[in-house]
Amino acid sequence: MHLAAGIIALPAVSRIARAQAYPNRSVRIVVGFTAGSASDILTRLIGQWLSERFGQPFVIENRGGAGGSLGAEMVVRATPDGYTLLYCSSADAINATVYNNLNFNFMRDIAPVASIARGPNVLVVHPSFPAKTVLEFIAHAKTNPGKVNFASAGIGTVAQMAGELFKAMAGIDLVHVPYRGLGPALSDLIGGQVQSIFSTMPPVIELVRTGKLRALGVTSAMRSEALPDLPTIGDFLPGYEVTLLSGLGAPKSTPAEIVERLNKEVNAALADSGFKSHLADLGNVPVSMASADFGMLLADETDKWAKVIRAANIKAG
Secondary structure (H helix, E strand, O other), rough: OOHHHHHHHHHHHHHHHHHOOOOOOOOEEEEEOOOOOOHHHHHHHHHHHHHHHHOOOEEEOOOHHHHHHHHHHHHHHHHOOOOOEEEEEEEHOOOEEOOOOOOOHHHHEEEEEEEEEEEEEEEEOOOOOOOHHHHHHHHHHHHHOOOEEEOOOOOOOOOHHHHHHHHHHHHEEEEEEEEEOHHHHHHHHHHOOOOOEEEEOOOOOOHOOOOOOEEEEEEEOOOOOOOOOOOOEEEEEOOOOEEEEEHHHHHHHOHHHHHHHHHHHHHHHHHHHHHHOOOOOOOOOOOOOOHHHHHHHHHHHHHHHHHHHOOOHHOOO
Protein backbone atom coordinates (compact mmCIF):
# COMPACT_ATOMS: atom_id res chain seq x y z
CA MET A 1 0.00 0.00 0.00
CA HIS A 2 2.84 2.37 0.83
CA LEU A 3 4.46 1.56 -2.52
CA ALA A 4 1.19 2.17 -4.40
CA ALA A 5 0.64 5.49 -2.62
CA GLY A 6 4.17 6.54 -3.53
CA ILE A 7 3.64 5.68 -7.19
CA ILE A 8 0.39 7.69 -7.28
CA ALA A 9 2.09 10.66 -5.63
CA LEU A 10 5.01 10.74 -8.08
CA PRO A 11 3.24 12.61 -10.92
CA ALA A 12 2.01 15.30 -8.51
CA VAL A 13 5.47 15.69 -7.00
CA SER A 14 7.07 15.95 -10.45
CA ARG A 15 4.55 18.62 -11.50
CA ILE A 16 5.28 20.68 -8.39
CA ALA A 17 9.02 20.30 -8.89
CA ARG A 18 8.73 21.33 -12.54
CA ALA A 19 6.76 24.44 -11.65
CA GLN A 20 9.23 25.40 -8.90
CA ALA A 21 12.20 24.93 -11.26
CA TYR A 22 10.60 27.04 -14.00
CA PRO A 23 12.19 28.97 -15.57
CA ASN A 24 15.82 27.92 -15.41
CA ARG A 25 16.76 29.74 -18.63
CA SER A 26 15.52 32.59 -20.78
CA VAL A 27 11.93 32.66 -22.04
CA ARG A 28 10.93 34.25 -25.33
CA ILE A 29 7.68 36.10 -25.91
CA VAL A 30 6.78 36.25 -29.58
CA VAL A 31 5.00 39.41 -30.75
CA GLY A 32 3.38 39.21 -34.17
CA PHE A 33 3.91 42.92 -34.80
CA THR A 34 6.81 45.30 -35.35
CA ALA A 35 8.86 47.01 -32.65
CA GLY A 36 7.22 50.22 -31.43
CA SER A 37 3.67 48.98 -31.97
CA ALA A 38 1.17 48.98 -29.11
CA SER A 39 1.54 45.20 -28.90
CA ASP A 40 5.31 45.47 -28.64
CA ILE A 41 5.17 48.21 -25.99
CA LEU A 42 2.77 46.26 -23.76
CA THR A 43 4.74 43.03 -24.16
CA ARG A 44 8.00 44.71 -23.17
CA LEU A 45 6.27 46.11 -20.09
CA ILE A 46 5.04 42.72 -18.89
CA GLY A 47 8.29 41.06 -20.02
CA GLN A 48 10.32 43.34 -17.77
CA TRP A 49 8.06 42.51 -14.82
CA LEU A 50 8.33 38.76 -15.41
CA SER A 51 12.11 38.99 -15.80
CA GLU A 52 12.39 40.67 -12.41
CA ARG A 53 9.96 38.26 -10.71
CA PHE A 54 11.47 35.06 -12.10
CA GLY A 55 15.12 36.12 -12.21
CA GLN A 56 15.44 34.98 -15.82
CA PRO A 57 15.26 37.12 -18.98
CA PHE A 58 11.94 37.21 -20.83
CA VAL A 59 13.12 38.16 -24.32
CA ILE A 60 10.77 39.86 -26.80
CA GLU A 61 10.93 38.52 -30.34
CA ASN A 62 9.11 40.52 -33.04
CA ARG A 63 7.77 38.43 -35.93
CA GLY A 64 5.47 40.77 -37.82
CA GLY A 65 3.29 39.76 -40.74
CA ALA A 66 -0.21 38.64 -41.70
CA GLY A 67 -1.86 40.64 -38.93
CA GLY A 68 0.03 38.74 -36.23
CA SER A 69 -0.63 35.28 -37.67
CA LEU A 70 3.02 34.56 -38.49
CA GLY A 71 3.99 35.03 -34.87
CA ALA A 72 1.05 32.96 -33.65
CA GLU A 73 1.95 30.08 -35.96
CA MET A 74 5.54 30.14 -34.71
CA VAL A 75 4.29 29.64 -31.15
CA VAL A 76 1.82 26.95 -32.20
CA ARG A 77 4.76 24.98 -33.64
CA ALA A 78 7.03 25.57 -30.61
CA THR A 79 7.78 22.99 -27.92
CA PRO A 80 5.10 23.27 -25.21
CA ASP A 81 7.50 23.67 -22.31
CA GLY A 82 6.76 27.23 -21.14
CA TYR A 83 9.83 28.72 -22.80
CA THR A 84 7.97 30.13 -25.81
CA LEU A 85 5.00 32.41 -25.15
CA LEU A 86 2.80 34.51 -27.41
CA TYR A 87 1.51 38.03 -27.03
CA CYS A 88 -2.09 37.44 -28.06
CA SER A 89 -4.87 39.94 -28.57
CA SER A 90 -8.08 40.82 -30.36
CA ALA A 91 -6.00 40.61 -33.55
CA ASP A 92 -5.84 36.83 -33.17
CA ALA A 93 -9.60 36.69 -32.66
CA ILE A 94 -10.05 38.72 -35.86
CA ASN A 95 -7.59 36.62 -37.86
CA ALA A 96 -9.61 33.49 -37.21
CA THR A 97 -12.22 34.81 -39.66
CA VAL A 98 -10.25 37.23 -41.86
CA TYR A 99 -7.76 34.57 -43.01
CA ASN A 100 -9.17 31.45 -44.64
CA ASN A 101 -5.81 29.73 -45.23
CA LEU A 102 -4.26 29.62 -41.76
CA ASN A 103 -2.30 26.46 -40.94
CA PHE A 104 -3.59 26.43 -37.38
CA ASN A 105 -6.67 27.09 -35.30
CA PHE A 106 -5.91 29.74 -32.70
CA MET A 107 -8.56 28.72 -30.16
CA ARG A 108 -7.60 25.05 -30.45
CA ASP A 109 -3.82 25.34 -30.69
CA ILE A 110 -2.97 28.16 -28.24
CA ALA A 111 -3.44 27.75 -24.49
CA PRO A 112 -4.62 30.96 -22.78
CA VAL A 113 -2.19 32.01 -20.05
CA ALA A 114 -3.18 35.42 -18.71
CA SER A 115 -5.06 38.55 -19.66
CA ILE A 116 -3.13 41.80 -19.37
CA ALA A 117 -5.27 44.77 -20.34
CA ARG A 118 -7.84 46.40 -22.54
CA GLY A 119 -7.13 49.61 -24.39
CA PRO A 120 -9.06 51.75 -26.83
CA ASN A 121 -8.19 52.89 -30.29
CA VAL A 122 -8.43 56.60 -31.01
CA LEU A 123 -9.71 58.36 -34.11
CA VAL A 124 -7.03 60.85 -35.12
CA VAL A 125 -6.80 63.10 -38.17
CA HIS A 126 -4.19 65.29 -39.82
CA PRO A 127 -4.32 68.84 -38.35
CA SER A 128 -5.39 70.21 -41.75
CA PHE A 129 -8.50 68.01 -41.84
CA PRO A 130 -11.59 70.27 -41.58
CA ALA A 131 -13.39 68.26 -38.86
CA LYS A 132 -12.61 68.97 -35.21
CA THR A 133 -15.25 66.69 -33.67
CA VAL A 134 -16.69 63.25 -34.40
CA LEU A 135 -19.97 64.82 -35.57
CA GLU A 136 -18.11 67.15 -37.92
CA PHE A 137 -16.13 64.17 -39.25
CA ILE A 138 -19.37 62.29 -39.99
CA ALA A 139 -20.95 65.37 -41.60
CA HIS A 140 -17.89 65.96 -43.78
CA ALA A 141 -17.85 62.31 -44.89
CA LYS A 142 -21.56 62.43 -45.75
CA THR A 143 -21.10 65.50 -47.96
CA ASN A 144 -17.97 63.97 -49.55
CA PRO A 145 -18.84 60.27 -50.04
CA GLY A 146 -15.87 58.16 -51.07
CA LYS A 147 -13.45 61.07 -50.68
CA VAL A 148 -12.48 60.63 -47.02
CA ASN A 149 -10.00 57.86 -46.24
CA PHE A 150 -8.71 56.10 -43.17
CA ALA A 151 -5.43 54.24 -42.86
CA SER A 152 -4.71 51.03 -40.99
CA ALA A 153 -1.78 48.75 -40.20
CA GLY A 154 -3.16 46.24 -42.72
CA ILE A 155 -6.22 44.32 -43.83
CA GLY A 156 -8.01 42.72 -40.91
CA THR A 157 -6.22 44.72 -38.21
CA VAL A 158 -8.07 46.20 -35.25
CA ALA A 159 -7.65 49.66 -36.82
CA GLN A 160 -9.60 48.51 -39.87
CA MET A 161 -12.24 46.81 -37.74
CA ALA A 162 -12.77 50.02 -35.77
CA GLY A 163 -13.14 51.95 -39.02
CA GLU A 164 -15.51 49.45 -40.60
CA LEU A 165 -17.75 49.44 -37.53
CA PHE A 166 -17.69 53.25 -37.51
CA LYS A 167 -18.64 53.35 -41.21
CA ALA A 168 -21.55 50.98 -40.71
CA MET A 169 -22.95 52.70 -37.62
CA ALA A 170 -22.53 56.25 -38.99
CA GLY A 171 -23.84 55.33 -42.44
CA ILE A 172 -20.90 56.90 -44.27
CA ASP A 173 -18.59 55.90 -47.13
CA LEU A 174 -14.92 55.90 -46.11
CA VAL A 175 -12.04 54.52 -48.18
CA HIS A 176 -9.77 52.07 -46.35
CA VAL A 177 -6.03 52.46 -47.05
CA PRO A 178 -4.09 49.47 -45.64
CA TYR A 179 -0.36 49.71 -44.87
CA ARG A 180 2.30 47.19 -43.94
CA GLY A 181 2.35 48.13 -40.29
CA LEU A 182 1.25 51.02 -38.12
CA GLY A 183 4.54 52.94 -38.43
CA PRO A 184 4.22 53.65 -42.18
CA ALA A 185 0.52 54.49 -41.76
CA LEU A 186 1.23 57.07 -39.05
CA SER A 187 4.14 58.48 -41.05
CA ASP A 188 1.86 59.13 -44.03
CA LEU A 189 -0.86 60.54 -41.78
CA ILE A 190 1.60 63.02 -40.26
CA GLY A 191 2.76 63.89 -43.78
CA GLY A 192 -0.80 64.45 -44.97
CA GLN A 193 -0.90 61.58 -47.49
CA VAL A 194 -3.90 60.08 -45.68
CA GLN A 195 -6.55 61.82 -43.62
CA SER A 196 -7.37 59.68 -40.62
CA ILE A 197 -6.72 56.48 -38.68
CA PHE A 198 -8.33 54.54 -35.84
CA SER A 199 -4.98 53.91 -34.16
CA THR A 200 -4.12 52.00 -31.04
CA MET A 201 -3.38 54.56 -28.36
CA PRO A 202 0.25 54.09 -27.21
CA PRO A 203 1.91 55.11 -30.51
CA VAL A 204 -0.19 58.29 -30.95
CA ILE A 205 -0.54 59.76 -27.44
CA GLU A 206 2.52 61.99 -27.74
CA LEU A 207 1.68 62.89 -31.34
CA VAL A 208 -1.68 64.16 -30.12
CA ARG A 209 -0.23 65.94 -27.11
CA THR A 210 2.35 67.74 -29.27
CA GLY A 211 -0.20 68.75 -31.91
CA LYS A 212 1.21 66.66 -34.76
CA LEU A 213 -2.14 64.89 -34.96
CA ARG A 214 -5.65 65.87 -33.82
CA ALA A 215 -7.69 63.36 -31.81
CA LEU A 216 -11.46 63.34 -32.23
CA GLY A 217 -12.60 60.48 -29.99
CA VAL A 218 -11.69 57.23 -28.27
CA THR A 219 -13.31 53.94 -29.21
CA SER A 220 -13.89 52.71 -25.64
CA ALA A 221 -17.17 52.99 -23.73
CA MET A 222 -15.53 55.27 -21.14
CA ARG A 223 -13.07 58.15 -21.53
CA SER A 224 -9.38 57.31 -21.28
CA GLU A 225 -7.25 58.52 -18.38
CA ALA A 226 -4.43 59.12 -20.86
CA LEU A 227 -6.53 61.68 -22.80
CA PRO A 228 -9.24 62.61 -20.28
CA ASP A 229 -10.64 65.58 -22.23
CA LEU A 230 -11.31 63.46 -25.30
CA PRO A 231 -14.91 62.25 -25.71
CA THR A 232 -15.83 58.72 -26.68
CA ILE A 233 -17.12 58.01 -30.17
CA GLY A 234 -20.02 56.30 -28.42
CA ASP A 235 -21.11 59.72 -27.14
CA PHE A 236 -22.11 60.46 -30.73
CA LEU A 237 -22.78 56.92 -31.99
CA PRO A 238 -24.53 55.14 -29.08
CA GLY A 239 -23.37 51.54 -28.76
CA TYR A 240 -20.11 52.02 -30.62
CA GLU A 241 -17.21 50.40 -28.75
CA VAL A 242 -13.90 48.90 -29.80
CA THR A 243 -11.17 47.96 -27.34
CA LEU A 244 -8.04 45.92 -27.88
CA LEU A 245 -7.76 42.91 -25.59
CA SER A 246 -4.21 41.81 -24.78
CA GLY A 247 -2.63 38.92 -22.93
CA LEU A 248 -0.26 35.96 -23.08
CA GLY A 249 -0.73 32.53 -24.62
CA ALA A 250 1.39 29.39 -24.97
CA PRO A 251 1.46 26.31 -27.19
CA LYS A 252 -1.27 23.79 -26.50
CA SER A 253 -0.20 21.15 -23.95
CA THR A 254 2.08 23.54 -22.06
CA PRO A 255 2.08 22.11 -18.49
CA ALA A 256 -0.83 23.45 -16.48
CA GLU A 257 1.34 24.21 -13.46
CA ILE A 258 3.57 26.49 -15.58
CA VAL A 259 0.52 28.25 -17.03
CA GLU A 260 -0.82 28.74 -13.50
CA ARG A 261 2.48 30.15 -12.25
CA LEU A 262 2.68 32.61 -15.15
CA ASN A 263 -0.93 33.60 -14.61
CA LYS A 264 -0.24 34.28 -10.93
CA GLU A 265 2.73 36.53 -11.71
CA VAL A 266 0.91 38.48 -14.43
CA ASN A 267 -2.00 39.07 -12.07
CA ALA A 268 0.48 40.27 -9.44
CA ALA A 269 1.68 42.86 -11.96
CA LEU A 270 -1.87 44.00 -12.61
CA ALA A 271 -2.38 44.54 -8.88
CA ASP A 272 0.81 46.60 -8.55
CA SER A 273 0.22 50.36 -8.43
CA GLY A 274 3.36 51.18 -10.40
CA PHE A 275 2.52 48.73 -13.17
CA LYS A 276 -1.06 49.99 -13.33
CA SER A 277 0.27 53.54 -13.63
CA HIS A 278 2.38 52.50 -16.64
CA LEU A 279 -0.69 50.91 -18.24
CA ALA A 280 -2.73 54.07 -17.64
CA ASP A 281 -0.02 56.18 -19.31
CA LEU A 282 -0.51 53.98 -22.38
CA GLY A 283 -4.28 54.38 -22.26
CA ASN A 284 -4.86 50.82 -21.01
CA VAL A 285 -6.72 49.41 -18.02
CA PRO A 286 -5.67 46.13 -16.32
CA VAL A 287 -7.88 43.08 -16.77
CA SER A 288 -6.99 40.39 -14.24
CA MET A 289 -8.50 36.91 -14.55
CA ALA A 290 -7.85 33.18 -14.48
CA SER A 291 -6.43 31.59 -17.62
CA ALA A 292 -9.68 29.74 -18.38
CA ASP A 293 -11.66 32.98 -18.17
CA PHE A 294 -9.18 34.62 -20.53
CA GLY A 295 -9.82 31.80 -22.98
CA MET A 296 -13.56 32.43 -22.84
CA LEU A 297 -12.97 36.15 -23.40
CA LEU A 298 -10.92 35.38 -26.53
CA ALA A 299 -13.74 33.13 -27.76
CA ASP A 300 -16.25 35.95 -27.27
CA GLU A 301 -13.95 38.33 -29.20
CA THR A 302 -13.75 35.83 -32.04
CA ASP A 303 -17.54 35.63 -32.30
CA LYS A 304 -17.98 39.42 -32.09
CA TRP A 305 -15.55 40.25 -34.88
CA ALA A 306 -16.66 37.38 -37.10
CA LYS A 307 -20.02 39.16 -37.47
CA VAL A 308 -18.39 42.48 -38.44
CA ILE A 309 -15.97 40.81 -40.86
CA ARG A 310 -18.68 38.85 -42.65
CA ALA A 311 -20.97 41.88 -42.85
CA ALA A 312 -18.19 43.98 -44.40
CA ASN A 313 -16.95 41.03 -46.53
CA ILE A 314 -13.35 41.47 -45.39
CA LYS A 315 -10.82 38.87 -46.51
CA ALA A 316 -7.05 39.01 -46.20
CA GLY A 317 -6.24 35.74 -47.95
